[in-house]
Amino acid sequence: MRPSSGSTSSTCGAQPLPPEPVAIVAAGVVTPIGLDLDAFWSGLLAGADGLSVIERFATDDLKIRRGGEIKKLPAVAQAVRSRAAALLVAAATDLAARASLEAEPARIAVIVGTALGGVEELDHALTLDPTPRRALDGLYDSPAQALATWLGACGPVLTVSSACASGATSLGLGADLLRDDVVDLVVAGGYDVLCRFVMRGFDALRSLARERVRPFDRRRTGLLLGEAAGLVLLARERDVRGPRLGRLLGHGSASDASHIAAPDAHGRGLESAIRAALAAGGVSVDDLEFVSAHGTGTVLNDRIETAVLKRVLGARAGAVPVNSIKGAIGHTMGAAATLEAIMCLLAARDGWVPPTVGYEEADADCDLDYVPGACRALRPRRMLSTSLGFGGCNAALVLEGAA
Amino acid sequence: MTSPGIQVEAVGLLTGWGAGVAALPASAHDAAAGRASILLPRPPLDGERFRRATRECLLGVAAVEAMLADGGLSRESIRGTGTALIFVTAAAYGASNVEWLAGRAGTLHFPYTAPSVLPGEVAIEFGLTGPYVILIGGPTATVDGLWQAGRLIMNGQCERALVLAVETFEECEALWRRARWTVPGPLVESTTCVLLGPGDVRPVFHPVSADAALGDEVQTRAGCTLACAPLVALALARAADRDTALVGGAWRGRAAAIELAVAGQPARL
Numbered sequence: 001m002r003p004s005s006g007s008t009s010s011t012c013g014a015q016p017l018p019p020e021p022v023a024i025v026a027a028g029v030v031t032p033i034g035l036d037l038d039a040f041w042s043g044l045l046a047g048a049d050g051l052s053v054i055e056r057f058a059t060d061d062l063k064i065r066r067g068g069e070i071k072k073l074p075a076v077a078q079a080v081r082s083r084a085a086a087l088l089v090a091a092a093t094d095l096a097a098r099a100s101l102e103a104e105p106a107r108i109a110v111i112v113g114t115a116l117g118g119v120e121e122l123d124h125a126l127t128l129d130p131t132p133r134r135a136l137d138g139l140y141d142s143p144a145q146a147l148a149t150w151l152g153a154c155g156p157v158l159t160v161s162s163a164c165a166s167g168a169t170s171l172g173l174g175a176d177l178l179r180d181d182v183v184d185l186v187v188a189g190g191y192d193v194l195c196r197f198v199m200r201g202f203d204a205l206r207s208l209a210r211e212r213v214r215p216f217d218r219r220r221t222g223l224l225l226g227e228a229a230g231l232v233l234l235a236r237e238r239d240v241r242g243p244r245l246g247r248l249l250g251h252g253s254a255s256d257a258s259h260i261a262a263p264d265a266h267g268r269g270l271e272s273a274i275r276a277a278l279a280a281g282g283v284s285v286d287d288l289e290f291v292s293a294h295g296t297g298t299v300l301n302d303r304i305e306t307a308v309l310k311r312v313l314g315a316r317a318g319a320v321p322v323n324s325i326k327g328a329i330g331h332t333m334g335a336a337a338t339l340e341a342i343m344c345l346l347a348a349r350d351g352w353v354p355p356t357v358g359y360e361e362a363d364a365d366c367d368l369d370y371v372p373g374a375c376r377a378l379r380p381r382r383m384l385s386t387s388l389g390f391g392g393c394n395a396a397l398v399l400e401g402a403a
Numbered sequence: 404m405t406s407p408g409i410q411v412e413a414v415g416l417l418t419g420w421g422a423g424v425a426a427l428p429a430s431a432h433d434a435a436a437g438r439a440s441i442l443l444p445r446p447p448l449d450g451e452r453f454r455r456a457t458r459e460c461l462l463g464v465a466a467v468e469a470m471l472a473d474g475g476l477s478r479e480s481i482r483g484t485g486t487a488l489i490f491v492t493a494a495a496y497g498a499s500n501v502e503w504l505a506g507r508a509g510t511l512h513f514p515y516t517a518p519s520v521l522p523g524e525v526a527i528e529f530g531l532t533g534p535y536v537i538l539i540g541g542p543t544a545t546v547d548g549l550w551q552a553g554r555l556i557m558n559g560q561c562e563r564a565l566v567l568a569v570e571t572f573e574e575c576e577a578l579w580r581r582a583r584w585t586v587p588g589p590l591v592e593s594t595t596c597v598l599l600g601p602g603d604v605r606p607v608f609h610p611v612s613a614d615a616a617l618g619d620e621v622q623t624r625a626g627c628t629l630a631c632a633p634l635v636a637l638a639l640a641r642a643a644d645r646d647t648a649l650v651g652g653a654w655r656g657r658a659a660a661i662e663l664a665v666a667g668q669p670a671r672l
Contacts, residue, residue, distance in 0.1 A: 106611050115517060117539065122497070123504050125578060135581040140496065140518065140539040145655050156610045157657060158547055159539040163519040169536060173547075176554055182610050197504065201513035252560075255488055255535040257526040261514040269532060272484060276534065276560065391519025392526055393535060 019280060021237035022175040023244045024399075027342045028095025030077075030087055031228040032068035032329050036094045040339075041346050043328065044354035045375045050329045051213065051224050057196045064208040067194050068226020068330030082121050082137050085146035087191045087229035087335075088112065092147060099233045099242075101151065101185060108153035109183040110144055111174045112231075113166025113190035114334035115389065117159065118142040120195040143191065155183045162253070163389025164294075166190050167230065167337035168397050172251030174234045184239065189231035192333035198225060205261075207298060213331075215295035215324035215356050216302045216370045218363040223296040226330025230338035246345040247400045249382070250281025256392030263301060267308035269394040270386060274312050277396035283382060285312055288320060288398075290353060290380035292340040294388050295324020296331055297358065303365040305386065310368070321378065323371040327358030337387040341397050344383040348401020351379035405559040409552070410602030410664040411648075412563070413474025414638040415466045418593040418625055419443045422469065424642040431626030435589035439580060440572045441626065443592035452527075457515050459495045460524040463569050466596035467529055470565070474598060481598070482530035485562035487555045489548040490522035490569075493541045493629040493654070498574035521569060533561045542618060542632040542652025546608070546659040549633065549650075552599050553606045553663075562601070568630040569594045585655075591626035595634035604664035609651065611658065618652040629654075633661075640665050 029036065032050030033043030043050065050068045059065040073086055076093045080086035101108065117140025125134040136142060141159040148157045156177065160170045167190025174188035192198075202208050202225060209222040237247060254272035256264040263270070278285060291313075293305055310317040325343055332339060347353045356370045385397045419441030420426045420434070428434035435441060445458040446465040453461060471478065496518040502508040503516045514520050519537050526535070534555050538544040545568055552564035572579055572590040579590055620639060621632045628635055633650040640648035651660025 109610075115519075117518075119500055119516075122500055122578075125581075126501065126504060130581065132581045132584065135578045136585060138497075138578065139493065141493070141544070141655070154611070154657075156543075156547060156659070157540075157655075158544065160537060161518040161539045162535065162537045163517050166537075173536070173551065176551065180550075180554065180608070182608065197500075197516075201503070201516065204510040204513060253535045254484070255523070255526040255532050257523075257530055257532045260520045260523045260527070269535075272532065280558075280560070389519060390514050390517040391521075391523030391537070393519050393523075393537070 020179045022178050022248045023235050023237045023240045024246050024248055024345060025233040025235055025240055025244045026095060026099035027232045027245060028091045028098060029230045029339060029342065030070060030090035032070055032226050035074050044325055044343060045352055047355050047357050047374065048328055049357060059199065062199060062203045064203055067224050068332065069194050070227055082118055082143060083193045084118055084143040084191060087193065088143055088147040089150050091229035091231045092151060095231045095233060103184040105152055105154040107155055107184040109155040109174065109177050109186045110148040110151065110153050111158040111170045111186060111188040112144045112147065113160040113170035114140060114192055115161065115163045115166060116192050116198055116333065119197050120193055123197060151187060162393040162395060163391055164333050164336055165387035165389040165393040165395035166334040168251065168385065168387045168395035169253055171232065171248055171338065171341060171397060175248050178234060178236050186234040187231055188234055189338040190334040191229035192227060192335055194225055194227035209297060212358050213297040213327045214358040215297045215327055216363065216366040217359045218361040220297045220299060220302060222298050223326065224330045226332040228329060228332040228335040228339060230335050230342055232342065244402050246348055246402045248397060249283055249400050250277045250398040252276025252280055253395045256394065258392060261390055263304050263388050267304040269392060270308045270388060271311060273394040273396040274384065274386060277398045281398040283398050287382045288384050290347065290383045291320055291322040292344050292385040293322050293324050294386050295326055297326060306366045306368055317368060321353055321371050322368045323354060323356045325354060327356060337385060337395065340385045341399060344385055344399050345401060348380055351377060353378045406557050406601035408602045408604040408664065409556050409599050409606060410604065410666050411597055411637055411641060412600045412666050413470045413476060413598040414641050415469025415473055415596040416635060416638040417443060417465055417469055419591045424638050427624040431589055431591060431624060435626065439588055440576050440590040441592060442573050455511055456524055457499050459498060459569055459571050460521050462594040463521050463525040463567055464528050466567060466594040467525060467565065470596040470598055478529055484533045486531050487534040487552060487561040487564035488522055488526055488531045489536045489552045489564060489566045491538045491545045491548045491630045492518060492569050495521060495569045495571050498571055501574050522567065525567060541629045541654030543654045543657050543659040545630045545633040546651050546661045549661050550608045556599060556601055564599045565596055566599065566634065567596045568634050570629045570631050586627050587622065589626045591628050593628040593631035595631045597634050597637050602664050607662040609660040
């Protein structure tokens with residue numbers, strides 16, 4: 001990395017030059033199918049199923065008792081008081097093993113996305129532990145603060161909570177901080193914990209799959225929740241000397257303004273976010289070779305997302321592979337978009353695209369190439385990742401492999 | 404279309420003390436008279452669409468209405484893809500989360516536990532379909548939000564941006580009392596919305612500012628308003644007819660500030 005400038009102020013608006021390329025130097029994860037990046041990736045390629053009966057909290061009163069639970073955290077995370085912070089520390093440990101975080105501490109930013117933040121700690125604060133520290137743990141930005149402390153990062157610490165699109169927006173904001181020369185390094189990503197709070201909610205809404213998660217499949221009945229953390233190290237392309245995973249070319253977001261919990265029936269917000277990401281990255285839709293879809297496995301999401309992708313990709317829609325990894329690890333909420341971006345870059349690195357686990361039978365409303373069955377030999381160069389969330393949140397990332 | 408800079412066009416402010424800057428006391432501490440928190444009541448917004456909406460959601464809607472009134476603007480002027488919505492809060496999700504955890508809320512309340520649903524209701528009410536960012540944290544997060552809003556405008560990704568902050572404390576007062584060493588009282592419930600538009604002056608972002616004095620006037624007059632504080636400072640600057648304002652604050656060991664141009668009253672898009 002280049003030496004830090006030490007600057008603590010930045011004048012916004014050096015654009016509209018072409019956006020400065022931002023490198024995704026390395027990644028670290030902890031997931032239900034693997035406690036580090038290598039295990040996660042080999043699990044995705046093998047079509048692993050990380051969904052299991054939940055053991056960590058009571059589910060007796062719930063209709064659905066399965067999810068993507070991490071059964072045992074890595075040792076480094078086991079002493080961390082909050083499980084949300086523990087997931088971040090585990091992913092950061094994996095990241096730190098793959099890349100150096102050398103920069104002046106004030107020039108390192110931490111930006112993480114989450115749908116649930118420290119809500120499990122709020123539960124503990126209300127019922128089990130009356131100490132002041134536990135009360136603060138319940139704030140949604142506490143896990144990000146804990147991660148920054150663990151990393152020794154003294155720059156901006158941001159928590160994004162665009163529901164299940166958070167892990168995409170966090171990467172986008174990180175790239176913006178770099179482009180404005182506010183910082184030299186950004187640790188960005190997303191996380192969420194599988195806890196009783198959220199299981200009760202989705203169970204009551206009857207959004208959970210009765211059996212397995214089947215994104216885009218005719219028999220799909222819903223999603224299953226999972227827990228995970230995914231982090232990437234971002235730096236300005238010109239500052240990176242060693243290998244990198246790829247580049248974040250553009251990001252976009254948009255509001256549906258139509259419903260608080262369901263996607264817009266026509267997917268207008270998602271389409272706006274995709275087009276904004278492509279425009280921001282200066283990328284033509286004709287250059288896209290692979291799409292990592294949100295693909296929750298709910299009837300509505302998958303149909304709407306397919307329709308949007310067909311509008312955006314046009315005549316090429318049937319020729320561009322689209323996958324969802326939620327059949328393998330569940331819907332990891334704030335972590336999902338980051339993990340999916342990482343998956344895209346690993347596909348570009350290794351020349352293999354993971355299958356959509358659970359997809360078997362075609363649906364007339366979902367008629368794209370969803371990479372059924374097994375991983376496919378393909379080395380996409382430019383890729384799109386899409387995300388949606390409660391509150392009408394939509395986000396999209398345009399990525400490029402390093403090769 | 405890109406812009407060389409941005410400026411504050413209008414500000415809506417509602418606090419537990421009342422509407423606007425004029426309602427702020429000279430000393431929040433004295434006016435609180437020993438009360439730990441100052442309530443901002445549920446706005447009287449009627450209609451079928453709001454029958455399930457939480458108090459926090461309605462406070463967000465009310466702040467945008469107040470901003471429109473301040474700028475003499477119509478709802479139509481902010482509708483559509485040209486307006487970005489940046490929402491910031493440290494704690495406004497607490498009330499709905501506590502309700503859900505206590506088992507007092509029905510199934511349809513669950514989505515309201517997500518911080519994104521408050522700005523979601525605001526977006527629905529005003530038809531805001533542009534860029535959309537939701538940040539969690541205190542005044543430093545609001546500074547980050549103002550920076551991002553400026554970036555979106557200057558890069559031509561939107562024509563204008565609303566930066567909205569909402570803070571409520573009443574339902575979680577016991578938790579805040581436990582953590583009182585982190586937040587100087589009184590806690591004053593607030594909702595603020597700033598409209599940013601294109602301008603000639605580039606904002607200057609200080610992500611690691613040690614200038615603790617920035618928040619002093621807001622703290623003295625309004626009390627502790629967490630994420631609302633930088634926007635309250637913009638309201639004070641606008642009321643004082645200042646051309647620029649350096650606003651910011653500290654939160655959880657970090658400080659940040661941003662300097663913005665402020666349009667004179669009344670502003671027009």
